[in-house]
Amino acid sequence: MSERDTSAGADGSGIRGSPRRAVSILTFGYFVGFAGVVVYGPVAAEFEEVLGLSGLLLGLLVAAPQLTGSLLRIPFGAWVDDVGAKKPFAILLGLSVVGMGGLLTILVLAYPDGLTMTHYPLIFVFGSLSGCGIAAFSVGIADTSYWYRSRHRGTMLAIFAGLGTTSPGLFTIVAPFALLYLGLTGTYAAWFLFLLVGTGIFVLYAVDSPYFQFRKRGFDEEAAKARAKENGQELFPGGDAMESIREAATIRRSWLLTAMFFVSFGGYLALTVWYPSYWSNLHGLDVQTAGIVTALAFTLSSPLFRASGGAISDRFGGEETTIASFVVVVIATLALVVTRDLYLAIAATVFLGAGMGIASAAIYQLLPKYVPEAVGGASGLIGGIGGFGGFVVPPILGLFVDVQGVSGYATGFVVYLVLGVVSLAIAGLLYQSRSSTVRSRSPTPADD
Template identity: 45%
Template sequence: MATFGFFAGLTTIVFYGAAGPIFEEHLALTGVFHGLLLGSPHLSKAVLRIPFGAWVDEAGGKKPMLILLASTIVGIAGLVVTLFLTYPDDFGMHLYPLLVLFGLLAGAGGATFSVGISQTSYWYPSDKQGFAMGAFAGAGNIGPGLVVYVLPVLIGLTGLAMAYGIWLAFVVAVTIIYAIYAVDPYYFQLLRQGNDQEEAKETADELGQDIFPSGNTWESLRESASIRRTWVLVFLYTVSFGGGFTSLSAWFPTYWDLFHGFDLSTAGLLAGIFIVYGSLIRIPGGSISDRFGGENVAIASFSVMAVGAVIMTFAVGFWAAFVGMMVLGTGMGVANAAVFELVPKFVPEAVGGASGWISGIGGGGTLIILPALGYYTDIFGQIGYARGFSLFIVLSAICAAVSWGLKRYKPDVDADVDETPVH
């Protein structure tokens, strides 16, 4: 259920990106303003992931997830009503602030990641964290890939407003199903049944749960923020997924449409391939991280990212660009699985708080990367769609070096963990 709720909520990271060329055409946006519109859901996603991820340590996952999905429904519904009333005759730049507001509301769905990752982490034993995180994130992240392919098809069949209306109906249905069937981990169930914390922890431990929250929401945030390892993981997540993969998920429909000249449906299909592949590869990436260690896998995968970025930077033909996109997606997906395999290992004292900081601040990277990609097109023109990937060459190389440093730092981590026993 955590994966199912996340699957629906995360679709809004391509809230405008799935139909990006249509919005750019009708609103007459510059590259930077187009990037800001695409990034509006990512702002609320980034801000809300921090407190909601930590809130799981106090409330469990179900209540925070439902609140975020409810906000998402309001945002999508607002856009649907606006489109029915204004599109296409009165749909123009005067609506830009309202569209940004709807993007911010819908973007709350992206914050379901930090809720679901914590909820899932508490359900699984320590030696299965890589698999659990990879399966949750991998399957959950397919949602945006399906949307960027299906939405253009629906637009062609039913029109823009009705296509978004179908999206709205889907999110409402998932929210209802989640509300009925989602179950919090044992520890939180026992607390609600009247057990004190020690009794709840002891019983949950007997039932198989071996990772527990350190305290309430703010204690979890404070404690995880005081640990330097949290901020190293924040940076790695920003580049691998929160700012990297999600930015490209929203950017690729425009890239394939305006740089390579494909129609919106084909551009959406190509972007969807990137998203689905980069998401699914996180599942084996998590198992590989369990086996070989998240630090080693992070070094290798960030290096693969750099190679993919080099190809994309200089590719002007379709096949070279497609290969570069898939190499880049491979590195990003596996790197992200490696990063979250390290969260309960390096920050066992406050998994929820750490997940909030990592996915929240890391997710905010889109607010820099998307406008930066748009700025490349404003400065360099058409070729800027390719040259913008040079940004990922630099960032990937830095992350590979940081991951190597994290591996060297591991003895201090082990010492910290010894001083803070975890059930």
């Protein structure tokens, strides 16, 4: 597809935007929305102290953004096939603005002296809304696939996912310093402004892929496809998206891949918000240093490893890469369970982020091999339910702290030790069965 920007001609043959513009604004929008992952994590200690939270309630609070951010990926990703990407993406960012605005209102009216546990349900709800932008992942993945031909698609998908997911790492560094200089209310006021401006920029510059542009001009389906092909689009919506999801849900292999993604990407989401408390409470780091260590050792590094995971999978095979990745996860979490040494914990965290990041990429590389009947639907299930691990696990880690005290921050990693072993078993099962699974199957467009 040509990179030049064109305008609709008198006959409606032109399109607005270009692939580069489209993916640039999609990546920017995802960067803005994905920052909601850490809406509470970097400043969790402040809420923990003011509200007097238990480990369980703290875990639920820091995980709140993942509740909507993961589950909304499924319906909003499917919605793209009906209306294009701009509308679903903008609505998700708008919900994030509402959530952040609600949280800011509570802080303005009640913080610090009037903020009590009676506010906890509202704080949880607004935190969940603030995480809606996380769900834009599935929207952006679909739209990027429509804008780019197969020879460039993999690279552009990696750029979208890799650069977009760097925002939690940057915010994990910035938020504690903002808390120091602006206070809690000032920090969220700045975040609200960032979201509001970012959403406005997205709405102003985002463009749907050519097929949807022509449909909105009144072309019927076949004419819209023909015009879109003339403008370089080669991939189109494959029919009823929700039916594809339902079909994928009936296939056992979809759930095996989802289970592994629950551990890899869900683990990345969960530990991104949990690590600041881990470094502060177990290793005695101040809030600012804990944010920097979390970002550099895990939240920023893991997406970089993930960006290389596709190429590694193509070179060595998705099954082999997944097995090796989960071996790294198991070894790293074992080290985190037993060590109380700061530097060894940092090293183990880097390896854990590498294992989770590369595994996440390898799982999507395996998807078209094992679920060719419903690639789109399985992608929604894996991304949505798999990412839900970011919400489920932090409260469990909090229970370890409630039962064991500070040492529970270390022993809680046994959760990912067990999940890593289970994922390793699943990856081994896929490796053993791959010859019969892929026999006589021709490549699909999703293999590109």
